[in-house]
Amino acid sequence: MCELSHIRPTFRNGEQIMYEIFMQLCQRKGLTPGGVARETGISRSTIQDWKTGRCVPKAETLLRIADYFGVSMEYLMTGKQTENEPYYKDEESRELADFLFQNPQYKTLFSAVRDIPPEDLKMVQDLLERLIPKDNNYGA
DSSP: OEEOOSSOOOEETTEESHHHHHHHHHHHHTOOHHHHHHHHTOOHHHHHHHHHTSOEEOHHHHHHHHHHHTOOHHHHHHSOOOTTOOSSSSHHHHHHHHHHHHOGGGHHHHHHHTTSOHHHHHHHHHHHHHHSOTTSSTTO
C-alpha cells in the first residue's frame, strides 16, 4: 500500500512528517495507529513503513486516511491546508462529519453499512423511515 504520491511529503531534518501528522490526528481522536489500521483496513506493517519513512501511502490509501480523519490529503502529507480547497462536498456533508466526530458512538452505524448486503440495508432503511416522524428533515 505504498508508493510515491503526486503530493510531495514535507520533510523536517530529513524525516518525513506525514507519520507525525498521522500520529497527531490519532492523538486528537484518542486512537492508536493499530485502531486506525483496524477501522480502515490498512495493515499495521504499512503504517509502520510510514513511520520509518520507507514509503508513503498510495493515493487511495492516503484518501482513506484523510477521509477517516476529516482532513485533506495535502494536509496529511504536508501539514498545510490550502485556502481554496474545500474538503467537504457541501455543507450537509460537513455537518454530518462534524456530528460523527463529536459523537463517535454513531460511527458504528456508518461502519456497519459497509458490510451489510444491499437487501438487508434496504430493510433497515425502511424500518428507520417508519420510525422517523414524517414532519422531520432527516430523509430530505
